[in-house]
Amino acid sequence: MVHDLKNPVNIIETGARSLLDKQDRYGMLSASQEKVIRRMLRNALKIRNLANSMLEVDMATMGIVKTSDCTLSAILKSALVEVFDVVDPGVSDALEDAQDLDQIQRVLQAQDIFLEAEESQINRTIQTDETKMCLIITNLLSNAFKYKQKSVFIKCIADGERITISVRDDGPGIPECYHEQIFDQYFQCSKIEGFPVRGHGLGLAGALALTEAMGGVLSLCKSPQGAEFMVQIAYSRR
Numbered sequence: 053m054v055h056d057l058k059n060p061v062n063i064i065e066t067g068a069r070s071l072l073d074k075q076d077r078y079g080m081l082s083a084s085q086e087k088v089i090r091r092m093l094r095n096a097l098k099i100r101n102l103a104n105s106m107l108e109v110d111m112a113t114m115g116i117v118k119t120s121d122c123t124l125s126a127i128l129k130s131a132l133v134e135v136f137d138v139v140d141p142g143v144s145d146a147l148e149d150a151q152d153l154d155q156i157q158r159v160l161q162a163q164d165i166f167l168e169a170e171e172s173q174i175n176r177t178i179q180t181d182e183t184k185m186c187l188i189i190t191n192l193l194s195n196a197f198k199y200k201q202k203s204v205f206i207k208c209i210a211d212g213e214r215i216t217i218s219v220r221d222d223g224p225g226i227p228e229c230y231h232e233q234i235f236d237q238y239f240q241c242s243k244i245e246g247f248p249v250r251g252h253g254l255g256l257a258g259a260l261a262l263t264e265a266m267g268g269v270l271s272l273c274k275s276p277q278g279a280e281f282m283v284q285i286a287y288s289r290r
C-alpha cells in the first residue's frame with residue numbers, strides 16, 4: 053500500500069537530518085558531503101509528496117473532501133515552495149520567509165515567474181480543501197516549470213464565492229489535437245512529439261480528479277503561445 057512508504061521515508065529523512073544537524077555527534081561533513089545529503093533529503097521529500105498525492109487522489113475518487121479555514125496565499129505559497137524545493141531550494145527558503153504578496157512577487161520575478169493577485173483577495177479567510185487545492189496547483193506549476201522556455205504567469209482571483217487560478221507558460225504548448233486526451237491517465241503528448249519524456253502522465257489526471265471531487269472545473273485554455281490551464285472552484289466565505 054502507498055501509505056506504507058511513509059515509515060521508511062521518515063527513517064531516511066530523520067537519519068539524513070541528524071547527519072546534517074548533529075555534526076558534533078556524528079562527525080563533521082565536508083561541503084560536498086553536505087550537498088549529497090541535502091540532495092538525498094530533497095528526493096526523500098519527493099517520495100513523501102508523491103505518496104501523499106496518490107493517497108489524496110484516491111480519497112478524491114471516493115468523494116472524500118475535507119474543508120477547513122485557510123487563505124489562498126498560504127495555498128499558493130506552499131505549492132510554490134514544493135515546486136521550488138525540487139528545482140531550486142534556495143528560492144523555497146526565500147518564499148517561506150516572504151511576509152506579504154509584494155515580497156512573494158519579488159522573489160518570483162527574479163526567477164521569471166509572474167504572479168498577478170490582489171492582496172485583499174488572497175488573504176481573505178476561505179473554506180476549502182487546502183491539501184487538494186495545493187496539489188492541483190503544484191501539478192499545474194510543475195508542468196509549467198517542466199515545459200517553460202523562460203517564464204510562467206500565474207493569475208489568482210478569489211471574488212464572490214469562487215477561486216480562479218490560471219497557470220501559463222511560454223513553452224511549446226499542447227497541440228489542439230491532444231486537448232481531449234490531455235487529462236487521461238498515462239497520456240503524454242511529449243512521447244508523440246519526440247520530447248524527452250519526464251514523469252508518468254498522471255499529474256493532470258490526478259489534478260482533474262481532485263478538482264471534480266471539489267465540484268470544480270479544470271480546463272486547458274486556447275492560448276496563442278505556450279500552455280495555459282485554469283482551475284475554478286467554489287468556496288465558502290467565513
Ligand SMILES: Nc1ncnc2c1ncn2[C@@H]1O[C@H](COP(=O)(O)OP(=O)(O)OP(=O)(O)O)[C@@H](O)[C@H]1O
Pocket residue numbers: 195196199221223224225226234239240241242243250251252253254255256257278279
Ligand atoms: N505546460 C505544458 N506544456 C506542454 N505540454 C504539457 C504541459 N502540461 C502538460 N503537458 C503535456 O501533457 C502530458 C500530461 O501531463 P501530466 O502532468 O499528466 O503528466 P507528466 O507531467 O508527463 O507526468 P507526471 O505529472 O505524472 O509527473 C505531459 O506529458 C505533456 O506532454
Ligand SMILES: [Mg+2]
Pocket residue numbers: 191194195251254255256
Ligand atoms: Mg505533470
